[in-house]
Amino acid sequence: MALKDYAAQVLSNRPVAQDIYEMTLRVPELPQIAGAQFVNILLPTREHVLRRPFCICDCDRDAETVTVCYAVVGAGTRILSEIPSGQTLRAMLPLGNGYAPAAGSRIALVGGGMGSAVLPAVARCNPQCAFDAWIGFSDASKVVLEERLRSLCDSVTVTTDNGSAGRRGFVTDALDEALSNARYDAVFACGPEIMYRSLAKVAARHGVPAYVSLEQRMGCGIGACLVCNCKVKRNGEQGYARVCKDGPVFALEEIVL
């Protein structure tokens, strides 16, 4: 027995950018969390029978809190955004394999849009490693997590597609440039699939191993129902892996994009 469904109290739930919220939950007896693990949150509305999986954006062992950062994209996240402080939500955590690089590693963190939400926890949970972060957004109104990452990383580079904040262009182009000038033991990235396609080329060009966090519609969140697969190739054979249990972190080279 290792997993628990917690009664988590909402400490704060506030907008941090256009249609983007940060929610902090107090989880009594918060268990040990690895970077890039996720929490499966039950909405308080009874008609929604599926939980919503969110990557753990940040955590605080002493305060027994976890923070999730989410965009309002549908009915579920709309409901979540309207939950007041003080309310209790059911939360299963920590789920998934997580990402724990070897101590002493220097890691390039790359976030595409809301994928950036997983990066602070990766840095927080691996204090024995060094991190630089590149986070890309569509425009200035969507930029989040820059300050939080600055407190955890040696450097943070922001890019926007239209140049309205930070550097203009794609985050993978900025990474490409950086990898030409500095050595990293690995790249850890979270973002849309199209970013992973670019990242695969960049990582291969510089000979750096890349790890990515995937998302998929989930059922149980713990590996039992087999609805959230991704396609992987292992030992030359293609098959499915469960994003919730075998992932959400995979070596980029084993994923069939």
Place this chain on the structure above:
Amino acid sequence: MSFRQQVEIAGVTLRNPILTASGTFGFGKEYAQFYPLDRLGGICTKGLTLQPRLGNPMPRIAESYGGILNSVGLQNPGIEQYLRTDDLWLKEQDTVVVANIAGSTLEDYVAMGERINDSHADMVELNISCPNVKAGGMAFGVLPESVERVTRAVKDVCRKPIITKLSPNVSCIADNARAAEQGGADAVSLINTLAAMAVDVRTRRPVLANNHGGLSGPCVKPIALKMVWDCYNAVSVPIIGLGGITSYTDVLEFLICGATAVQIGTHNFTYPTAAADIARDLETYLRDSDTDIRDLIGSLILN
């Protein structure tokens, strides 16, 4: 003193009438991280086939009001892998194990019925009602004649009690329950999921990659109850009821409509401890009201 929560199905004693439904509970290992499985009357395994199956493309799940649609398509590691890695572990969990088996052809079902003899499973649930596979599956579950034929074919070779799982996507489920009984089923379970669709209005495409899937969850409970009652009046073998159960009072409704035991499915996703919680609540109710569960079964009083 008449408190009793044990039930018996085909000579197998369940410590309580709560089982978990096939496809929602894997082979039990994931949920055993939340509670010991011996709190349950039993578990039904993920549907097993002769060969490993990859299942359908993603997305395989969609949410609807009070329910979900799934189109997993019987992804499973195959019976041989199950026998190697899950069978013994499940036996050690001290709960009744119901192996759910499926096939594409009659020969598949017969081969599965034979091979499952080598497992430690206490019972076999015949999955002839999966709406998510093209060949077999529900093809065997629609017409009463084929329900009877596939049940008999497996019964002839399988030494374990057979539960035929019935599809609600038929013209008269009671006819199919009768056909299963005629074919030698020791029990019937119902309902499997209802054929259903969800649409993304932005893309005008079905949400599920398979276009359609099976609906389950609280929204189907009234349909399941009516079907259980209909079948209770059609057969004398025990009925295992399922469809949208989320509480011990839901269980009571199924028992009153004629179910001897029930399965918890979708609710495991909402609350990972759901099945154990419902078993605990039911026990409390039966104890406090000093009720013998057998007095509830089929006790519906029609208006």
